[in-house]
Amino acid sequence: MELKFALLKAFLKVLGFIKGDKYKYSQEYEDNFRYMDMSEKLWWGYKSVVKQIERAEKGKGIEEYFANQDLDFTEGELFNAESRITISAGGDLSASEMIFPDNTEHLWDDVRDFYFDADIVCANLEAPIVPERPPVGVPAMCLTAPKLNISPQMFERFIDEGRGVNFFSTANNHSLDQGEHGVVSTLDFLDSKGYPHVGTARTREEQNDIPIIEQNGIKTAFISYTYCLNGEDTIPGKEYMTNLIRLNKPETDISLIREHVRLAKEKGADMIAAMLHWSIEFETYPIKNVIDMGHRIMECGVDIILGGHAHVAQPMEKYRFFDPYDKREKDGFIIYSLGELVSLNLFSKNSRLALLLKLEISKGIDKGSKITKITGLKALPIYILFKPMENGNTDYRILDLRKTLADIRAGKNPYAFSEADIQELERLEKLLYMRLLPKNSSKILD
Template sequence: MVHNTQFYSAYVGGKEQYDFKPVFEPIKKHIESSDFAMANLETTLSGKDMKYSNYPRFNSPEQIANALKHTGFDMVTTANNHAMDRGSYGVIKTIENLSKSGLLHTGTARNSEERDQVLVEKINGIKIAFFAYTYGTNGIPLPEGKEYLVNLINKDRMLADINKAKSKNVDIIITRLHFGNEYCRSPGKKQKELVGYLVSHGVDIVFGGHPHVLQPMETIELNGRTGFVIYSLGNFVSDQRKRYRDSGIILNLFLEKNFQSGKTIIKDVNFIPTWVDKSYIGSKLNYRVLPVKEAIKNYETGKDNLLSKNDYFKLKRTLQDVTAHLGEPL
């Protein structure tokens, strides 16, 4: 999520205009070392002519896509409540800018044919299908006849997508859901029911978002199937500064395939807590996504002079909060 203070701070002038790469530099090694990295893009990249803006209707400089690619991300999901913040044009322009950057994407589409395609990636011999859906678009209706623009949560539609993925003989189905209540640290009954429905019908992994705070993760067993879910990954980067809203995690899933039996399992799960640092370099505002445990150590050893004593307190508090909520991190 990109608030106006974030893109003001990324302004560098010249041909590129905006440079978001330094924001992600502290966590770059953790992202680019993975075989495949994905994130949720909760803004539009509709272009300068549509005017850059933040809440309640987001439009961010398209250079952020290049920064995400540079950091090591391979894909972003685009189905969320801000997908229609610049209307149909914004959906299409966002897809075009993501494609230009080399990022894969799912959750929105330019036409019905594109909507009906299943994004499948073969990663180290494991075929994975990716889907993304949102509860809504902040009251902005999808134009009649253009319902393909944004994937809305609809069980019939989702089941059809699952079956289409199965027909492609994928090993794993991953679904990203934009759902739940903002700032609520526990999943609601409807969240759990929907995840259970998806797992029982063939989804293996569910990543949740929208609450802007971390929610628990768990393994679910239903109808002879096993699935993994984290109900909300928190805030990776934003200008939300309150407790719980200024942090998230990098979630690492390790998949293992038995090429004789064809069965693929989640071998291991771990995570790295992250915290958004907002500081000044001279008179210039500066944002960074920091790995929490490493940042604490850097403060204690004097390696990061941008961190204040108050930042140190918040970092330690974040580590305690995340550990209590999700378990012991890396």
């Protein structure tokens, strides 16, 4: 396996040299394994093991568009808030052969106060949980998509003794890794623990029973969809078990989203958050097709889009749109990819940089009308630490990137980073400010 991987990496490096400028920019692909031709498979391989793509599609103004974003959601003088809630969002919780309960004892130490201090703490559960089957994780060298399975013990790390993640999206490309039984087992497991979820379902009725979390008189609905199932079809006759929509493809039918928004509004939702497994892997910017899809989804009446799957963080956007239900112009929020949360890609250096978010939602009176809107946004850049220890064990934890660099610059080095490690941290910091955050980002950084 190691020799095969080394030969593949050498071949892809040569290919990248031959392709030259073309391989430096995002390209218009769907990134859907089921429909990939050989050229796209080679492109995917290059991005995943040689070099992640940090430049947007040429000639479409994408980099400038995100650099000039105004992410200020200040409530305004005319708005009188009567109640508020906070929603924290993190990226993908996956399964890995390199991440397990023994090396994640201090998983949340550096970010617990930010991430878990919210009314709703959400993330994407990117693998089934079938307790009677052995756990299956992504190996260090991965040439095919493994059939993942998360252990109940690792799930306990995610919920952090009841202080941690308390809402889970289950729609992603690994939803069917353990088959129909895996979908049912995962939902049964979450229900047994008392954790709400959305994205997969045991029945059609459950698919259409949009979960609403009510806190402080504010009703927040969650909907969730995935762009693919790793080459699998939905279960014949039971397509409702997985919310599958080809989100990366232009002009895709999104009538299921419209229907779920309608059902959420019927149940009295004040705010609708869509958790989307989409966008293009190993690329810093979303392609134009994905941006257009985000806007189409928001125009259905969605207020917040929380994206994942790309294995790297992608930018944020404030999008002004007309809400067909509220009958008014409003500001929505999109993050195209939060990046990893508990996951590990050894050959994707940019995957070590991710984001945690905290959104404030307020309900009150504006110009005589009662409305609910986003009134605050904070972001915490994080670094995924995976470090071999002298005793032969490993340490996996999530670090506050800016705090870590501040400590290093102050002469502290509690994680024994080498000079090469420090240079890599500084490179990721540069990527954060040059590509992921808008020019005026001081207001949103926690």
